[in-house]
Amino acid sequence: MLDSSPRELTQNPLRKIWMPACRNGHIAQRRVCMTNCPTLIVTVGLPARGKTYISKKLTRYLNWIGVPTKEFNVGQYRRECLKIYKSFEFFRPDNEEGLKIRRQCALAALNDVRQYLSVEGGQVAVFDATNTTRERRSTIVKFAEQNGFKVFFVESVCEDADVIAQNIVQVKLGSPDYIHCNTEEAIEDFMKRIKCYESSYQTLDEVLDRDLSYIKIMDVGRRYLVNRVLDHIQSRIVYYLMNIHITPRSIYLCRHGESDLNTKGRIGGDSGLSARGKEFAKRLGKFIQDQNITDLKVWTSQMKRTIQTAECLEVPYEQWKSLNEIDAGVCEEMMYEEIQEHYPLEFALRDQDKYRYRYPKGESYEDLVQRLEPVMMELERQENVLVICHQAVMRCFLAYFLDKTAEELPYLKCPLHTVLKLTPMAYGCKVESVYLGVDSVNTHRDRPEVGIPGRPPYLPCFTSL
Amino acid sequence: MPRELTQNRIQKIWIPTKDDKPAPRRATGAPHFVNPPTVIVMVGLPARGKTYMSKKLTRYLNWIGMPTKVFNVGEYRREAVKNYSSYDFFKPDNECAVKIRQQCALAALRDVKSYLKDEGGQVAVFDATNTTRERREMILKFGAENSFKIFFIESVCDDPSVIASNIMEVKVSCPDYKDCNKTDAMLDFQRRIECYKTSYQPLDPDQHDRDLSFIKVIDVGRRYLVNRIQDHIQSKIVYYLMNIHVQPRTIYLCRHGESSDNLEGRLGGDAGLSARGKQFSAALARFVEEQQLEDLKVWTSQLCRSIQTAEHLGVPYEQWKALNEIDAGVCEEMTYDEVKEKFPDEFALRDEDKFYYRYPAGESYQDLVQRVEPVIMELERQENVLVVCHQAVMRCLLAYFLDKSADEMPYLKCPLHTVLKLTPVAYGCKVESISLNVEAVNTHRERPEEVKRGPGTLIRRNSVTPLTSPESNIKKPRIDDLDEPPIQEVPPSVASLALCSPSHLPLALAGQHWLGKVCLT
Numbered sequence: 001m002l003d004s005s006p007r008e009l010t011q012n013p014l015r016k017i018w019m020p021a022c023r024n025g026h027i028a029q030r031r032v033c034m035t036n037c038p039t040l041i042v043t044v045g046l047p048a049r050g051k052t053y054i055s056k057k058l059t060r061y062l063n064w065i066g067v068p069t070k071e072f073n074v075g076q077y078r079r080e081c082l083k084i085y086k087s088f089e090f091f092r093p094d095n096e097e098g099l100k101i102r103r104q105c106a107l108a109a110l111n112d113v114r115q116y117l118s119v120e121g122g123q124v125a126v127f128d129a130t131n132t133t134r135e136r137r138s139t140i141v142k143f144a145e146q147n148g149f150k151v152f153f154v155e156s157v158c159e160d161a162d163v164i165a166q167n168i169v170q171v172k173l174g175s176p177d178y179i180h181c182n183t184e185e186a187i188e189d190f191m192k193r194i195k196c197y198e199s200s201y202q203t204l205d206e207v208l209d210r211d212l213s214y215i216k217i218m219d220v221g222r223r224y225l226v227n228r229v230l231d232h233i234q235s236r237i238v239y240y241l242m243n244i245h246i247t248p249r250s251i252y253l254c255r256h257g258e259s260d261l262n263t264k265g266r267i268g269g270d271s272g273l274s275a276r277g278k279e280f281a282k283r284l285g286k287f288i289q290d291q292n293i294t295d296l297k298v299w300t301s302q303m304k305r306t307i308q309t310a311e312c313l314e315v316p317y318e319q320w321k322s323l324n325e326i327d328a329g330v331c332e333e334m335m336y337e338e339i340q341e342h343y344p345l346e347f348a349l350r351d352q353d354k355y356r357y358r359y360p361k362g363e364s365y366e367d368l369v370q371r372l373e374p375v376m377m378e379l380e381r382q383e384n385v386l387v388i389c390h391q392a393v394m395r396c397f398l399a400y401f402l403d404k405t406a407e408e409l410p411y412l413k414c415p416l417h418t419v420l421k422l423t424p425m426a427y428g429c430k431v432e433s434v435y436l437g438v439d440s441v442n443t444h445r446d447r448p449e450v451g452i453p454g455r456p457p458y459l460p461c462f463t464s465l
Numbered sequence: 466m467p468r469e470l471t472q473n474r475i476q477k478i479w480i481p482t483k484d485d486k487p488a489p490r491r492a493t494g495a496p497h498f499v500n501p502p503t504v505i506v507m508v509g510l511p512a513r514g515k516t517y518m519s520k521k522l523t524r525y526l527n528w529i530g531m532p533t534k535v536f537n538v539g540e541y542r543r544e545a546v547k548n549y550s551s552y553d554f555f556k557p558d559n560e561c562a563v564k565i566r567q568q569c570a571l572a573a574l575r576d577v578k579s580y581l582k583d584e585g586g587q588v589a590v591f592d593a594t595n596t597t598r599e600r601r602e603m604i605l606k607f608g609a610e611n612s613f614k615i616f617f618i619e620s621v622c623d624d625p626s627v628i629a630s631n632i633m634e635v636k637v638s639c640p641d642y643k644d645c646n647k648t649d650a651m652l653d654f655q656r657r658i659e660c661y662k663t664s665y666q667p668l669d670p671d672q673h674d675r676d677l678s679f680i681k682v683i684d685v686g687r688r689y690l691v692n693r694i695q696d697h698i699q700s701k702i703v704y705y706l707m708n709i710h711v712q713p714r715t716i717y718l719c720r721h722g723e724s725s726d727n728l729e730g731r732l733g734g735d736a737g738l739s740a741r742g743k744q745f746s747a748a749l750a751r752f753v754e755e756q757q758l759e760d761l762k763v764w765t766s767q768l769c770r771s772i773q774t775a776e777h778l779g780v781p782y783e784q785w786k787a788l789n790e791i792d793a794g795v796c797e798e799m800t801y802d803e804v805k806e807k808f809p810d811e812f813a814l815r816d817e818d819k820f821y822y823r824y825p826a827g828e829s830y831q832d833l834v835q836r837v838e839p840v841i842m843e844l845e846r847q848e849n850v851l852v853v854c855h856q857a858v859m860r861c862l863l864a865y866f867l868d869k870s871a872d873e874m875p876y877l878k879c880p881l882h883t884v885l886k887l888t889p890v891a892y893g894c895k896v897e898s899i900s901l902n903v904e905a906v907n908t909h910r911e912r913p914e915e916v917k918r919g920p921g922t923l924i925r926r927n928s929v930t931p932l933t934s935p936e937s938n939i940k941k942p943r944i945d946d947l948d949e950p951p952i953q954e955v956p957p958s959v960a961s962l963a964l965c966s967p968s969h970l971p972l973a974l975a976g977q978h979w980l981g982k983v984c985l986t
Contacts, residue, residue: 006746006776009737009769017784018772223670224691229707232846239704242694270826272470281467304470307479311467319478321832332826361735361797367786374839381697 014349015366016358037148038117039233041126042140044155046201047194048167050220051156054241055128056427058154061240064400065373066366067233068122072113074129077105085177088192093200106136110143117149124233125149132201134208141212152234153214154241155204163220164194171426221245240377246424249383250293251401253394254419256305257281258440261333262416265441268325268332273308280417280438281312287419287436288313288386297385299323299375306388317388322375325390329362336445351448354410365410368396376400391443394420401429411447416440475814476831477823501612502581503698505590506604508619510665511658512631514685515620518706519592520892522618525705528865529838530831531698532586534935536577538593541569549641552653555660570600574607581613588698589613596665598673605677616699617679618706619668627685628658635891668692685711705842714848715758716866718859719884721770722746723905726798727881730906733790733797738773741903745882746777748901752884753778753851762850764788764840771853782853787840790855794827801910816913819875830875833861841865856908859885866894876912881905 007020041058043051055071062069079085081101090098106129116122131137137153144151158164168190172178178186204214209227215238216225224242229235257277261269273281288296298315300306301323310317331339331346340347343360350357358364363371372393379385379397387397391414399409401422414420417440421432468481505522507515519535526533545565546554554562570593580586595601601617608615622628632654636642642650668674668681670692680703681690689707694700722742726734738746753761763780765771766788775782796804796811805812808825815822823829828836837858844850844862852862856879864874866887879885882905886897 006743006773006779009772009776011769017767018769020776222693224689226689226691226707228687232843235704235708235846238707239700242691242703243700278467302478304472304479307470308467311470311481314467321835370786378697381700 013345014353014358015356015364016360037150038122039124040113040117040140040144040149040151041124041237042131042137042151042153043126043128044131044137044153044204044214045157046132046197047130048164048172048190049156049158050167050217050246051130051154052128052171053167053246053427054154054156054217055126057244058237058240059124059126060400060403062124062237063403063405064369064376065236066369067124069124069126070116070122071126071128072109072116074102074106074109074127077109078102079176081105088189088196091193091196093196106139110140114143114147118147130197132197134202137212150230150234151213152230152237153204153212154237155214155216157203157216157218158220160219174426215241217241240380243377243380245381247383249385249424251379251384251422252288252291252386252419253397253414253422254284254386254388255390255394255414255416256300256303256309256388257284257438258416259305262441262443265335265337266333267336268328268334270303270305272304276417276438276440277305277309278312280436280440281309283436283438284309284388284419285313287434288315293384295384297382298388299385300388301325301390301393303390306390309388313386320375322371323387323389323393326365326368326392327359327362329359331359331362354447355406365392365396365406368392372396402431403428413444415442415444474810475818475823476821476829477825501614502586503588503614503616504577504581504604504608505588505702506595506601506615506617507590507592508595508601508617508668508679509621510596510661511594512628512636512654513620513622514631514682514711515594515618516592516635517631517711517892518618518620518682518709519590521709522702522705523588523590524865524868525841526588526698526702527868527870528841529701529834531588533588533590534580534586535590535592536573536580538566538570538573538591541573542566543640545569552656552660555657557660557664570603574604578607578611582611594661596661598666614695614699615678616695616702617668617677618702619679619681621667621681621683622685624684680706682706705845708842708845710846712848714850714889715756716844716849716887717753717756717851717884718862718879718887719749719851719853720855720859720879720881721765721768721774721853722749722903723881724770727906727908730800730802731798732801732804733793735769737769741882741905742770742774743777745901745903745905746774748882748903749774749853749884750778752899752901753780758849760849762847763853764850765853766790766855766858768855771855774853778851785840787836788852788854788858791830791833791857792824792827794824796824796827819912820871830857830861830871833857837861867896868893878909880907880909 009018010021011018041055043055045051052073052075055073059069059071078101081104082090089095092098109127109129113125113127117125127140131140131153141151143149165187168187169183172190173183173186178189181189204212204216204227206225211228213228213230213234214225215227218224221242221244224238226238229238257273257280259269259277260271260274261267262277263274296315298310298313298317300310300317300319302319302321303324306323307317307319328334331343334342336347346360350359355365358367376397379387387394389397392410394414395409395412398404398412398414398420399406404412415435417436417438419434419436421434423430423432470479471482472479505519507519509515516535516537516539519537523533523535542565543549545568553559557563573591573593577589577591580589591604593600595604595617605615607613629651632651633647636654637647637650642653645653668677668679670679670681670690674692676693678693678695678699680692683689686707686709689703691703694703722738722745724734724736724742725739726732726736727742728739761780763775763778763782765775765782765784767784767786768789771788772782772784793799796808799807801812811825815824820830823832840852841862844852852859854862857875859879860874860877863869863877863879863885864871869877880900882901882903884899884901886899888895888897
């Protein structure tokens with residue numbers, strides 16, 4: 001180990017990461033290696049207990065922080081297989097044909113899990129199904145052992161009739177299974193479906209399952225039981241699950257009002273608001289008042305332009321340094337044309353991979369996400385929040401809420417003087433875009449067309465799930 | 466009319482100027498988390514790690530800027546009853562003793578109230594067995610009367626080897642047993658535990674205690690039961706408790722080898738190693754090998770000099786951007802003389818308050834603490850780790866491990882070519898400083914003598930300001946007259962706590978070796 005002489009380092013021109021010149025060898029990524037072996041997250045619980053909600057949200061979070069994650073919903077495999085759903089009878093415990101099909105679907109899903117984790121470079125797979133019997137879970141554990149995956153169970157236990165009824169209304173009525181039913185029929189059938197599982201339900205047990213790694217979520221987060229957290233990623237998952245909630249609320253995202261540097265076409269810096277920016281701030285104040293929001297928290301960065309904007313609201317606000325705009329390093333306060341002239345290579349590299357590109361002595365979008373993660377965690381804990389931030393920062397948030405990829409993130413449209421109102425709904429997020437009618441410069445640069453064949457046309461970000 | 470903003474000269478924070486006094490700093494990097502103060506109440510039989518968790522948690526919370534203090538009822542009892550005779554004191558039928566113990570608990574609660582209401586404390590850790598419902602009821606009532614939030618931390622463990630190990634580690638050498646030999650102490654303590662067992666009513670999440678907020682730590686972290694987390698700070702406490710462990714391990718902290726910028730006396734930058742820096746790296750490799758560790762993780766920053774140092778070790782390493790040196794903003798790559806010449810005001814301001822001072826377009830130590838917190842969290846999870854970082858970053862990490870305040874942190878000595886070996890021991894951390902005998906420039910600047918530090922112009926509530934966990938302030942026995950306010954020295958207020966350099970005294974555990982001050986002053 002010590003006899004080899006130290007390797008020479010070169011700095012990767014795009015990400016500005018120092019690596020040994022020959023190969024990537026043992027350099028892990030820019031952050032601590034989350035997992036050595038891949039992790040299989042397995043949901044457990046009766047229908048309508050929020051398993052798919054948790055699966056999708058967790059998947060979205062993990063992907064956002066850079067852990068390649070994918071969910072595998074066995075119900076979808078069943079829908080592929082069966083084509084037409086007739087009734088709850090399919091789920092009766094004595095329906096042999098049904099049991100056979102369901103088992104095959106589970107195995108097909110596990111096969112795809114293996115493909116994703118062992119072949120396609122996935123790091124976490126979320127196996128979303130009821131998995132309510134010890135036997136089924138034991139099959140999964142064996143499967144994981146054979147393939148060198150760690151297993152972490154996430155069980156949701158809830159007996160609150162109101163919560164269950166609400167879940168059914170929110171996500172089951174609109175499911176493909178019930179497109180031909182009216183509301184009453186659908187609810188009645190679904191309740192019978194739940195009943196089919198109840199008799200064979202074996203909850204994760206303190207004694208019998210004491211060697212498994214799991215979190216049991218009770219009553220939508222009132223209580224948690226956490227057993228044998230093995231590693232960093234499981235610890236992060238537990239922390240995340242303990243911070244999310246389902247209380248209705250809205251998150252408002254906007255940028256600071258137009259700044260003096262904006263009007264000059266310069267990036268970064270710490271300038272104050274232009275006249276139009278101040279006008280926007282005033283209108284933002286009025287808009288917020290009209291929204292009549294209970295208990296609104298207002299967050300800003302520590303840059304003058306966001307604080308000035310918040311000052312116009314005349315409500316208390318919190319300053320977060322983590323919300324500061326992306327650091328453009330040596331390019332701070334330059335115009336794009338100047339960058340192209342003085343740093344043509346950097347300019348080209350940025351267009352090549354805008355997400356991973358790090359400004360010399362500055363940051364990348366990738367760095368930004370890491371910096372923003374604690375803010376995101378706190379956003380999850382909060383209820384009504386208005387975040388007054390910056391273009392790159394807002395793109396990161398939007399990508400999280402709207403499940404956009406790293407490739408899409410740096411090109412999301414976040415124009416000045418426009419407020420995005422995000423309201424969690426069903427499995428995703430409704431977005432309303434409100435332009436407050438004050439002119440401003442356009443700071444958006446589209447993804448360059450040249451030399452990138454086969455890229456899909458760019459889509460605006462105002463899509464709802 | 467929106468208020469005008471000016472940028473505070475030291476912290477570079479924009480605040481409204483209309484008021485005569487600076488606006489209360491709700492957030493310098495972190496939001497205002499705690500409105501009502503929180504009382505953390507430990508629950509559990511003796512030797513279950515309550516004091517260990519209390520102290521560790523307190524150290525963490527103070528480091529992230531949440532003024533926190535431990536109130537250990539055992540200490541109050543030792544004040545009241547000067548000489549501990551035997552476990553008989555703890556027998557449930559010892560009426561006189563029961564009364565004394567009750568009074569001690571009340572005295573401690575009074576101090577809790579004083580700390581949280583009058584002294585700027587935000588979290589008080591009430592460290593006692595609190596094993597009966599009756600006692601916990603009393604505390605809940607106390608909390609309700611004073612508008613404090615209550616969060617219980619119960620430690621449940623029935624593994625005899627863990628308990629025996631705890632007793633050996635921290636009980637046998639405690640003041641109660643200073644005149645006993647180890648075996649007698651162990652025996653007496655075990656009998657002491659038995660005294661509590663019959664009346665022990667664990668927290669019951671299903672029925673009696675289902676509306677309380679608590680975490681039950683079972684078998685030293687194998688399992689956790691978490692009930693009704695109310696707010697951000699409770700969520701962070703739970704996360705922290707779930708990440709710490711008691712496995713023996715060692716943390717090595719060192720800086721990169723001397724760099725070419727170091728030779729020129731330049732700050733920051735991204736230079737490579739000098740020849741001596743390379744020598745150090747080779748020496749470090751030999752040192753690491755000699756330590757004969759299983760499974761050492763090596764972490765570096767993303768700056769060249771730190772990675773180059775690690776490259777010499779010939780083992781895998783992880784690069785963390787969060788470990789990068791403090792960003793000196795416009796002063797990057799300047800020498801101190803150049804800074805003094807080009808930015809004389811900034812130079813002076815930095816000496817005025819080095820912890821809060823933020824370089825223009827750069828960072829402060831306070832920012833660094835926030836940046837480095839995820840590294841601390843992961844360090845807690847890990848076992849043997851070598852962190853190859855930088856001067857300011859290393860000072861931050863060291864302040865966490867050695868419970869140093871914000872005021873001390875920027876002046877901790879972290880010389881080049883020296884490895885600090887930290888080993889958790891009892892309630893704290895043993896530090897060994899190992900110089901690898903390769904010459905290097907000295908990059909340390911002492912706290913300037915002539916600088917007058919202004920009193921509290923910077924408000925520190927709710928901001929990320931590491932504080933040293935305050936000493937216990939018990940000076941006199943108080944059981945004589947509970948109606949009179951206790952006569953005691955008024956402890957320093959929070960603001961000045963951060964300004965003065967507290968002598969860090971361990972909480973009276975005879976026989977413990979506190980090497981925290983070795984090599985750092």
